[in-house]
Amino acid sequence: MSLDQFVDRLRNGEPAKFPSTANTLAWAQSLDEQDKLSHLRDEFIIPTKASLKKKSLDGRIPGQPAQNGVTNGASHEGDEQGIYFVGNSLGAQPKAVRQYVDAQLETWASIGVAGHFQDMEESPLPKWQDLAEDCAKKSADIVGSSPEEIVIMNTLTANLHMMMASFYKPTEKRHKIILEWRPFPSDYYAIESQITWHGLDPEKSMVKIEPDDSYLIPTERVLSVIDEHSEETALLLLPGIQYFSGQFFDMPRITAHAKAKGITVGWDLAHAAGNVELKLHDWDIDFACWCTYKYINAGPGSIAGAFVHERHGKVEWPQGESGKPSYRPRLTGWYGGDKSVRFKMDNNYVPIVGAGGFQVSNPSAIDLASLSGALSVFNKTCMRDLRSKALVLTAYAEYLLDQMTAEFGGSTPAFRVLTPRDPLQRGTQLSVMLASEQLHDAVSAALEANGVMCDKRKPNVIRVAPVPLYSRFEDVWRFMEILKGALAKLNA
Numbered sequence: 001m002s003l004d005q006f007v008d009r010l011r012n013g014e015p016a017k018f019p020s021t022a023n024t025l026a027w028a029q030s031l032d033e034q035d036k037l038s039h040l041r042d043e044f045i046i047p048t049k050a051s052l053k054k055k056s057l058d059g060r061i062p063g064q065p066a067q068n069g070v071t072n073g074a075s076h077e078g079d080e081q082g083i084y085f086v087g088n089s090l091g092a093q094p095k096a097v098r099q100y101v102d103a104q105l106e107t108w109a110s111i112g113v114a115g116h117f118q119d120m121e122e123s124p125l126p127k128w129q130d131l132a133e134d135c136a137k138k139s140a141d142i143v144g145s146s147p148e149e150i151v152i153m154n155t156l157t158a159n160l161h162m163m164m165a166s167f168y169k170p171t172e173k174r175h176k177i178i179l180e181w182r183p184f185p186s187d188y189y190a191i192e193s194q195i196t197w198h199g200l201d202p203e204k205s206m207v208k209i210e211p212d213d214s215y216l217i218p219t220e221r222v223l224s225v226i227d228e229h230s231e232e233t234a235l236l237l238l239p240g241i242q243y244f245s246g247q248f249f250d251m252p253r254i255t256a257h258a259k260a261k262g263i264t265v266g267w268d269l270a271h272a273a274g275n276v277e278l279k280l281h282d283w284d285i286d287f288a289c290w291c292t293y294k295y296i297n298a299g300p301g302s303i304a305g306a307f308v309h310e311r312h313g314k315v316e317w318p319q320g321e322s323g324k325p326s327y328r329p330r331l332t333g334w335y336g337g338d339k340s341v342r343f344k345m346d347n348n349y350v351p352i353v354g355a356g357g358f359q360v361s362n363p364s365a366i367d368l369a370s371l372s373g374a375l376s377v378f379n380k381t382c383m384r385d386l387r388s389k390a391l392v393l394t395a396y397a398e399y400l401l402d403q404m405t406a407e408f409g410g411s412t413p414a415f416r417v418l419t420p421r422d423p424l425q426r427g428t429q430l431s432v433m434l435a436s437e438q439l440h441d442a443v444s445a446a447l448e449a450n451g452v453m454c455d456k457r458k459p460n461v462i463r464v465a466p467v468p469l470y471s472r473f474e475d476v477w478r479f480m481e482i483l484k485g486a487l488a489k490l491n492a
């Protein structure tokens with residue numbers, strides 16, 4: 001079967017049915033040969049086995065000649081690349097990021113403050129005033145919205161607060177926020193503190209959806225919790241993909257259900273943006289927030305994105321007479337103000353129409369350059385193609401893991417996969433729970449020693465994310481060989 005046929009099967013909800021030869025390196029490489037996205041790997045700098053051990057910059061500091069003959073930003077030629085399966089925490093560095101940031105530094109050095117209003121020839125970026133909108137435009141297809149429904153600002157948790165400031169309006173009757181039992185702690189703190197900030201009691205206003213007997217939360221359970229609390233709930237705030245289990249929630253179904261009950265719906269897309277296909281506008285979501293350092297690869301702590309549905313971004317002017325415009329209440333700052341009045345300094349705030357009206361500050365041009373560089377890679381492909389490849393990459397990883405379970409089975413399997421078995425209910429990530437903490441530590445050490453980067457969650461989970469932009473089927477196969485070797489050694 002060809003790569004395309006595997007994609008079709010998985011998209012149709014059918015099992016991939018890998019052949020018995022699929023556990024060979026040659027078979028993995030044959031899929032890489034069919035992969036029309038394979039060239040995108042060259043857009044990235046993948047840490048190498050040697051670079052992973054480095055403790056100093058070795059003269060690779062901008063403005064100084066490299067001491068080891070390697071130019072800044074070039075990949076470490078001749079040195080074997082590691083396996084980078086940790087894009088669910090921090091995406092690998094796109095080569096374009098350095099180029100875009102350098103262009104920005106050059107603009108700043110050359111024309112100083114004028115860079116705010118002046119385009120520079122040959123720069124891949126527009127003037128600083130237009131940079132955030134430029135990034136919004138480049139992000140629209142990734143999340144399925146219009147560019148005007150996106151604002152690029154701040155960081156994820158800060159944006160969750162900004163959005164809740166506008167969208168969480170508790171009343172005596174409707175004051176609850178529905179969340180899942182164990183969101184990423186930052187989301188939990190954000191929700192809890194919003195509730196206390198309104199003078200309410202988190203014990204009474206936080207509704208946590210519990211999982212089934214594993215770590216997964218069935219859609220039916222989400223819907224029934226919504227039904228149970230519908231009259232008192234002001235906001236539903238869930239992750240598109242749960243960071244720990246990798247579960248991809250049925251966003252359109254859950255959103256439609258909650259909205260039909262009069263509940264405002266927000267999503268945290270930290271693990272979903274750039275990972276799975278999203279249609280935020282069509283799904284009628286009220287707001288969503290995401291970071292850009294995971295699957296979007298804009299760098300540690302990079303500037304984040306938020307979606308505000310177009311119906312919430314409207315600015316209404318009174319008919320006929322001149323009067324104050326009306327718009328959705330929010331926390332405001334001058335960069336959310338319409339560009340025509342932003343520099344008037346007359347204290348008459350008029351927001352930009354759309355999500356841009358939620359911007360508060362002058363966003364960092366360096367941060368935006370980094371994001372723009374990262375997004376330029378997405379412009380060479382599309383989410384549909386990335387998702388197609390990811391479906392097969394992850395199913396292949398699951399297949400090899402299952403083979404290993406059979407091999408190291410016995411009465412207690414060495415590990416189990418927590419992530420949903422249905423490919424359409426997960427992104428690229430598989431969360432693997434090892435049978436014990438000792439096993440986890442031994443496996444982690446073996447992976448590290450062999451140049452594998454993946455996320456280890458104490459006490460006993462590793463999260464493995466073969467990101468389609470820069471991962472190969474060969475990497476999946478090699479990863480599994482290393483894991484198998486570690487388990488065999490422990491079994492011996």
Ligand SMILES: Cc1ncc(COP(=O)(O)O)c(C=O)c1O
Pocket residue numbers: 155156157158184186187239243268270271291
């Ligand atoms: C679901 C989720 N929420 C929040 C965060 C943290 O966000 P911030 O960028 O605000 O540190 C992360 C990861 O860091 C995350 O995975």
Ligand SMILES: Nc1ccccc1C(=O)C[C@H](N)C(=O)O
Pocket residue numbers: 088089090184243270455
């Ligand atoms: N920002 C970080 C800084 C250091 C280490 C990890 C992170 C993460 O982003 C973790 C990620 N949210 C996760 O789901 O694991």
